[in-house]
Amino acid sequence: MSEKQVSEITRILKDWNGGNEEAREELLPFVYEELKRQARYLMSGERKNHTLQPTALVHEAFLRISQQTGIDWQNRSHFYGIASRLMRQILIDHARLHATAKRGNRPIHFSLDDVQISVEDRADSLLVLNDVLDRLEKLDEQQAKIVEMRFFGGMNNGEIAENLGISERTVGREWLAARLWLYRELNTV
Amino acid sequence: MHTDQWKQIKDVLAEVLAIEPDGRQRFLEESGVDPELRAEIESLIRFEEESSDLMQLSAVEFSKDFVADDSSSLAGEEIGPYRLIRELGVGGMGAVYLAERIDGKFQQKVALKLLKREMNTAALRRHFEQEREILASLEHPNIARLLDAGTSDDKIPFIAMEYVDGLPIDEYCDSRGLDLNARLDLFRTVCSAVDFAHRNLVIHRDLKPSNVLVTNDGVPKLLDFGISKIISKEFADADAATITRMGVMTPSYASPEQLRREGVTTLSDVYSLGVVLFELLSGHRPFEDKEHDLREIYGAIIDKEPPSPSSMLATGAPPSSVVVEKAKSEMAETRANIVRRTGANQVTLSSQSIRGDLDNIVLKALRKEPERRYSSAGNLSDDIYRHMQGLTVTARPNTFGYRASKFIGRNRVSAVAAAIIFVAIVGGVAATLWQARVARAERANAEKRFNDVRKLANSYIFDVYPEIENLEGSLKAREKILINALEYLDSLSNEAGGDLGLQSELATAYEKIGDVQGALTNSSLGNIQAGLDSYGKAARLREAVYAADPTDLESKEKLATNYYTTARTLWNNSQTKEAEEAFERSLKLRRELAATQPTSVEYQNRLAVLLIDYGAIPVFNSQTDKALVLFDEAAKIVERLTEQEPNNFDFKKTQTRLLRIMSKAKGSIGDYDGALRGFAQAIAISDVLAKQFPSDFRVQRSVWLTHSMKCELYIDKEDGQNGIGACLPTTEFPKAALEKEPENGVVAYDLAISHFNTARVYRLAGDYPNTLAQADKAISVMSALSKKTPDNMEYKRNLAVYDIERARAKIKLRQFDEAETILRVVLDTMVPIAEADPATTTYQYDVSTGHRLSAEVFFNQGKTAQAIESIDRAIAIVQRLSELNALRETDRTLLQELSKEKDTYQLATVKR
Secondary structure, three states: OHHHHHHHHHHHHHHHHHOOOOOOOOOOOHHHHHHHHHHHHOOHHHOOOOOHHHHHHHHHHHHHHHHHHOOOOHHHHHHHHHHHHHHHHHHHHHHHHHOOOOOOOOOOOOOOOOOOOHHHHHHHHHHHHHHHHHHHHHHHHHHHHHHHHHHHHHHHHHHHHHHHHHHHHHHHHHHHHHHHHHHHHHOOO | OOOOHHHHHHHHHHHHHHHHHHHHHHHHHOOOOOOOHHHHHHHOOOOOHHHHHOOOOHHHHHHHHHHHHHHOOOOOOOOOOEEEEEEEEEOOOEEEEEEOOOOOOOOOOOEEEEEEEHHHHHHHHHHHHHHHHHHHOOOOOOOOOOEEEEOOOOEEEEEEEEEEEEEEHHHHHOOOOHHHHHHHHHHHHHHHHHHHHHOOOOOOOOOOHHHHHHHEOOOOOOOOOOHHHHHHHHHHHHHHHHHHHHOOOOOOOOHHHHHOOOOHHHHHHHHHHHHHHHHHOOHHHHHHHHOOEEEHHHHHHHHHHOHHHHHHHHHHOOOHEEEEEOOOOOOOOOOOEOOOEOOOEEEEHHHHHHHHHHHHHHHHOOOOOOOOOOOOOOHHHHHHHHHHHHOOOOOOOHHHHHHHHHHHHOOOHHHHHHHHHHHHHHHHOHHHHHHHHHHHHHHHHHHHHHHHHHHHHHHHHHHHHHHHOOOOHHHHHHHHHHHHHHHHHHHHHHHHHEEEEEEHHHHHHHHHHHHHHHOOOOOOHHHHHHHHHHHHHHHHHHHHHHHHOOOOOOHHHHHHHHHHHHHHHHOOOOOOHHHHHHHHHHHHHHHHHHHHHOOOOOOOHHHHHHHHHHHHHHHHHHHHHHHHHHHHHHHHHHHHHHOOOOOOHHHHHHHHHHHHHHOOOOOOOHOOOHHHHHHHHHHHHHHHHHHHHOOOOOHHHHHHHHHEEEEEEEEHOOOHHHHHHHHHHHHHHHHHHHHOOOOOOHHHHHHHHHHHHHHHHHHOOOOOOHHHHHHHHHHHHHHHHHHHHOOOOHHHHHHHHHHHHHHHHHHOOOOOOHHHHHHHHHHHHHHHHHHHOOOOHHHHHHHHHHHHHOOOOOHOOOOOHHHHHHHHHHHHHHHHHOOOOOOOHOOOHHHHHHHHHHHHHHHHHHOO
């Protein structure tokens, strides 16, 4: 981050902490850039045998932004929520680069132990999921958010509950319903 | 479905899922939900089991393969003062980018190597740092230069290197249509760069055309030093199953020992050069065309004999570029002459021009056994040159007889075992089967042992040594490695028994380890005593080998060299008496060798060098007569040698060495004019050498040494006015060298000495502020050295002597309290050192000087009693030195001077 960016982010964060909700939108491009950077570094090359936790990635971005701006986020789960959304965007962008035109004719893979899945199949699957998730959002915005935070942001039920201001039990229940619905939609396209 | 329907569904769904599976049907029937919703719920419940894995893995994990593929898009990012333009290549721990300066300081494009963020650990940073040091040490017109290094804003280290805009050497040759001679010339230039790296103890380990770029002007440049080194390290650690993970790194240029993950040496680079030459000549790699599978290539490199380049031209070349011409009818040979047409100009390379010498040269570089290849890149290049000049080359075809004799020569034990098997078979006795099995086991054992030693020795000489030398802060790790290695060697040495060949190998290994531990030229490890122990172990082995056959000149010579190195190390460690004994032992052997081989200039020269170095001890201990006897003997030899071969580089070096130390000796007996003449002669000779070898550090340093000793002569002469001109410039060479190589202990030492000498001449000239300034510089350099190796007595002694210089200046400036403090530190340091090593008289002398100056200070402070006490101590020491005949000629009157000073102090007491 350049010095200019740091001071810009610092200003936005101050605004946001001061109650200006619109400031959050201004922040998105910076967080997006930072996440993209983290994704690139953490996900590239040599680490194919490691399990990469998205929280590590998001947390790294969080730390970097808070360290460089010297500002303590009032609510860490807010950041994580934003980051989940942005991670989805980033990964879908990447997936588009690798997807094939034949999307839809292939099996959708999300029980992911199978390391044999090709990059193309993974990219295709992710794009299908993205569409299905869009549909879920229309049906149940909160559930879509839960899936997004869980799958793209790596957040646990506690963090999701905090972000959405609901109980952890509700998060569990909503996730279960969403899981069944997603699974059916993904496998009956 | 609508949102409100879904809300109903999920509420019921939650209730249903809370019930045990067999009760669900009944619950749904009784709940009275609308049939449409119920169908929906039932269709979802079916997936409860199957969907349990859904999104167990995060999206990040799921997509990292393709995100990783896109990771090269760092372009546009700013790293330190650079902006990345595009990726040039990726290595194991870093990627290289084309980059440009953004601060406009210079326009140049650079190749910027970045450590990957996830690789940014302390250990890897050290490797990265090491690579920077390696590159800094490799200044050569055909090696991509280091330009800059630093860390990015987020603490990621980078190295900026010269960006070479060029083509890989194979593409260059083909696109420019270079003919055979032009290819060979270009290749020889590459050899010289590799040879230069080797002489700087750097192995490239990943030589291949894409690492040898040729610029538009036809200058080849070697790239990628550190990366290759680190890649091969990872490679060595990885298990065999991960070969394919190496991805872009084709093993085609790797030597068999690299693929077997054994010690990589300079000879591995020679092998890779052989593959490159093979390709430049034939357009093919030796194993590639028939074996398309990576694993098969791998196997072939290890096991199969390579084809000759000319035969590849005959059989495997791509049809488009090959024309088969009928052999000229008058030729008895029936082999067709194959021609490769290459490049825009359709230059042709014919198999006929390659067959014979060039085939043999390439195949010699490609031998499976490293010790059967060219012993250096330089030798490979020389053989090519011989071929180009129409001279006989050293490379021979690989015959069975040669192989067999080589095998027996190297494995005496194994050969015996082979003979037993042979007898058993010829005897035709079935019952000897078990014998054969035993023999086989024995041979396997012997071979394993032999190979273990060789491997270890090689890995120490070429892998561990350079790393240990330059790696800072890894003292503990280094020690551990050495201790392990020594244990290993010790156990092998117990097994060696009567196998003289093995004992000799072992001795070499001990000596190499001794070099590492107590290296004269780089005492950074500062473990001189351990080094001496290793030399001692080697000496015992060498003595046994020599005793077994005293007529064997080679083992005698090696034993003499061992004693000589031991002697120099002892002298370096201020163990004067032991050093003299070791010199004597070496001298006896060397004199015998020189006498039995009067025509061997090598033996004569070594004897001369030994005499000169031995003579340095009495010179420094003020026993000039003894030294001059040794020097006379050396002078006679040197005279003969330089007459015989007036242009021999080694002999000239010996000659300057002799002139220098003799001048020093003359100075110490007051013959200043003779000394100055000697220095002038030495400078004249070494100046010529310095011009001939402008990049040879040792030659340049030898020039410095001569100037430095001349400067010291003026100090002995107490000629401050002329001395300043002689001394001040001596600080320049070590200062520049130290900037280039901050870790180099030798040049740091040189720099400190130069400042100290300059301080002394300033004092003699009466310029005390400059005296202090120079002495402070000397102290700052020397204390950094001393901190690194706290148990080095020489460094401590030097610091004390510099302090004496400061004290003298303070006394002249009448700052007595400060002088007192300084002198107290001096005596606290020197008294224990002098007591521990009474044979080194200079230590005693330093202590006496400390007392003498203290007396002067006390007297001026009005502490007369203390002054007398101190001067008495000084007098006692000087008296003892005088009895030992260990006072320098210039100090003839020292005792009288001291008595006079004492009189002055006593007189003052009486007056008071």
